[in-house]
Amino acid sequence: MSIPFYLISALTIAGAVAAMTLKNTLHCALALTIALAGIAFLFLGLDAQFVGFAQILVYIGAVAILVVFAVLLTRSGESLLPAKRARTWLAGLAIAAVTFLVLGWSVLASLYGLPNETAAPSVTMQQIGNALMGPYVFPLEVVAVLLTAATVGAVIVAMHEKARNK
Amino acid sequence: MLGEGILKGLAQTAKNFAGSYVSEERLTTVQYPEERLPVAEASRVFPFLVFDGSEWLGGMRCVACQICEKECPPKCIYIEKSKDKKPDYVGKQQFYPVRFDIDISVCMSCQICVEVCPFEAIKMDTAFELATDDRFGGLLLDRQQLAKSNEYYHSIHPTEASEVDARLDEEKVKAEAKAKAAAPAAAAKPPAPAGGKD
Amino acid sequence: MAATFDQIFILFRNWLVHFLPPAWQPAAGALLGVIGIVAVFPGLFALTTLLERKGLGRMQNRYGPNRVGPFGLLQPVADGLKALTKEDVVPFNANGLMHLLAPLVMVVTVFMSFAVLPMGRHMELVDMDAGLLFFFAMGAATELSVFMAGWSSRNKYSILGAMRAVAQMISYEVPMLLSSVAVVMIAGSLSLPKVVAAQNHYTGIFPHWYVFTPWGFGAALMFAIAAIAETNRSPFDLPEGESEIIAGYHTEYSGFKFALFFLAEYLGMFALSGLGVTLFMGGWSAPFSFLTWIPSWIWFFAKVMLAICVFIWMRGTLPRLRQDQLMNFAWKFVLPYSLLVLLVTAFWRFLPPGWERWVVCTVILAVAYVVMGRAAFKLKRVGPRSYRYAE
């Protein structure tokens, strides 16, 4: 029941809710950043140092900036029109609530079976490196190919448009 | 290869950085209020009126001929002629300026007034710290403020001043010689005809 | 005696902390470390602003500031006071919260990145296993604050300036990461004190710094270029270039917030030159074996100040690159060359130690550098020209 956990998770959830409900899209992007930072701290709380810093580096360093760039390039930052709901917004909320109830119930139901106190595993970078290069070397190569394809794809999609309407 | 020019440029600035501590050639900055660069002898800022002897109004060379007032491109000189006369350095009776104002906010120190002045009465000063906070009156110098002694003129422009003095002395000698020559003739002329043109 | 003088700060901290009840001692120790950093580096920042202006002055054959205090030493104090007393103008329809938050986020993240730098033997604030990764994570957060600054001042030009600055920082962050990965490959660990330990031994009187190895020199060069670009300095200071119409993301800031941006820029310079010194120039290890009696933290700060002098030197000499040239240079020269350095480091690692691997690596790197340099210039038909004379 450590206080920092509650603090950080409250911050994360607040960031997430703000990201979903704010009118101005750019404020949503910044709220998303707060949520991602909160999740990174949660990872650090779970002694997963590498993932925590990777999360900060990848998400806050790149994805958040990407979202902000997208918001600016599509000029949706300035248009302060009321938070338009999709036509079927009510159904969406209902589905979300149902999923939360189902997940929440399943967690609470199996609460007694879950191991609660285990010693903090001391994970060193050495182990992660060996794991990545050992059993997980194939997924690593696949992800590398995927990332290159994604970069090239994104550039072509944007570039293609620019060339056509010139 | 890439970066060669940049390295050469960096070497240059390093040389200048070191040089500024060492060579007089490079560090030419002067800490102005404490240290001052010697003012060039020929430099000119604003005009001033020269007077001989000690008393500034009596010895003033200016005879209010207003040539400089006409010739001044920005028209910054204002002269009022006097009714009576006073003797100049040769002894001849000459007018003198009752008012001689120069508006140094208008004057562009072009020194044409010095060139056209036949009486060597106006010269260029080298004092340049004339800042005042009074925009109008402060920069309008009257003849009292403009008048400076010949010794001061010698102190700021020594060579030019000595040439001017040489010329004036030679003129004085010529004038006295003429006066001496004219004196006996004048003396001879009165006994002969009573009238005569004088 | 030398050892005690070397560890003087640690001993001082332990002596201070032992007054407290043992329960609080670790927390108090950490707090003292933080206070140390937050005091030392802004002090260095003040000194550097004076150093920069005097250095630039001397490079341009004029005195630097020497009116405020003896030799101008109180000039930073005067600048600080001026910054504090200046009116803090916030644009009319600016977004108040983000306008205020941007400089704070920037300064905080840069201060946090100092935590992992080993400033002396056992003098790193926290010895993190993934220290280098933490450093770059903090580096990534500053881009966001640049954007918040640009966007929140609602001025069309500062948005453009912010987008340019962020694009530049991102495209130079990739080669910076790659060149530091080369060091990790050889040192075998992400933790910076281990990297320094790996460099801290000598053959004869010469140290085993990585900058003296071929791959290390290549990586150090690319790291230096990326570091200069990352902190928007000298040839890459386009975002706030005054001769451009787009005047950079901190146009709408004045007074204390502008001083914070200024502080953040200089702290970024310290952090990156500190990292560069740790990765390539042996952190706090002495340059010659017979000099090890001098305390280690003196070496770290001497090298950082040396790096700062190089920053100032570049600023005094080089004109500015244009935005598109800047980006092309990043993606078409610095990044490929960093990848090549990674390859050569791998060779270096797996070739048997001896003169062959020196020759192989040096040849590959040198040839690649010359060829890529010439190709880059041939492509744009740029090069020294000869001139004819008429009659």
Next chain:
Amino acid sequence: MSTFETIPESTSQTSAEHLAERLSKSITAAAEADRREGWNRPPVFLPESENGVLEVAMGPHHPSTHGVFRMDVSVDGERVIRLKPVFGYLHRNHEKIAEGTAYLASMPYTDRLDYFCSLTNNWAYALAVEKLAGIQVPERAEYIRVILAELTRIQNHAAAVGFLLQDMGASGTPLMYAFREREKILDLFEQLTGSRMMCNYMRFGGCRVDVTDAWLDRARRLVAGMPQFVDEFEALLTTNEILMVRCQGIGALKPDLAVNAGVTGPMLRATGVNYDLRKVDHYGIYDRFKFRIPLGDHGDVYDRYMVRILEIREAVHILEQALKEIPAGPIMDPKTKLRGFRPKPGEAYGRIEAPKGELGFYLISDGGSNPYRYRVRPPSMINLTVLEDMCLGHNVADVVVILGSVDIVLGEVDR
């Protein structure tokens, strides 16, 4: 670069009315908003047309426009599609005033035309009046004029290159080196003429003050030290990769466009056209000195920079020869009267190779003591007319560099 006919049609005449009408609309909107919301309403941003064209006024007090000079640049993304130079902020009605004052009285005003090279302005005006009134100039005065003109050319080119580097962001270092050398030359001027920049030294038929031997020795020492300065300057700049990348291929000017537009001076010679008045007009005694004219072949910013540097070297050669051969003798035709100078009616056009180009004075005299018509051919302004052709297609950072390479002085542009 693009010649006249390939300018995209979107910037044809209609867009001017379109822009004007939108501007007026935004101004009335601003007035209305003022009435409605009082004085502290948000400012009306610059009108931005639909297809993303951003109109930017690089305003009169922009840090790198060498004085009060505005350029209305319309930028599509990063590229410049239209550039309208607006000058006249420093117009002092020099020519009308000259019609009302005596010939000699407007000589000090010529200092204020191109305030970087007052001595060449004086010389051009003196040359025109001498042509008008048919006055002969003694040998020694001609030598002094050549010496002073070449010294002015050196300090002007050094300053021009310094300002060009300043526009490229070199934080003042080359500018400071250039000004350090320029100060030495200006000290020489002060010791001779009395003022560093406003010399007012030349008179119709010669010079005002004779040159002392001490001054000539100081000049010889200065000229001896000049090549070392230029070598340092070139070592710092010429092979600098960043400078080459920023300048080569930027703002290229084709020779035929340059000649048609009347461009003269280093800008014209950078395009490869061999036109230097010192060789074409044979005025003064330039024929006695051996010197060469550097020519570029791309006509871009880098060539203009290099032509100026090489011209400094040529000027040093001329000075060495002139300072060696200067004869003794009078410096002023004794007969010429200072006041009451009334040339016979007629017209004359005197022109010289000023550092910025062909500086000409056209005088019509009706026999009176002041000229009937007094016209100055300003090389800076005429070189400025081709600014838009050089800037089309480049991006905004280059516009600043191209303007720096044209080397204009607003005193001469606006007169």
Next chain:
Amino acid sequence: MTPLGDYLLVAALLFAIGLGGALTRRSAILVLIGIELMLNAANLNLIAFWRYGPHPEALTGMMFAIFSIAVAAAEAAVGLGLIIAIYRHTQTTDLDRISRMKG
């Protein structure tokens, strides 16, 4: 030591918020932000189970999380590229109006 259940609850709530946002909002970018949140919630679950799992030294959970972060980054890049392309083409990011597949 905060029990595993709390982490799972937080992750579930985050997932629900992401899902709700993705379903209700009309702006394409906000839908993408919602998806981002859902992915992160899944990552949180992975790390939580790895942390409290029987033998954490096998690092499986952590590896999953690392690869999931990489994939999510790639997905975000392509997604935003698409959004920008669509915006350039149809000048709107309003999902209701971008329903026709016309080229």
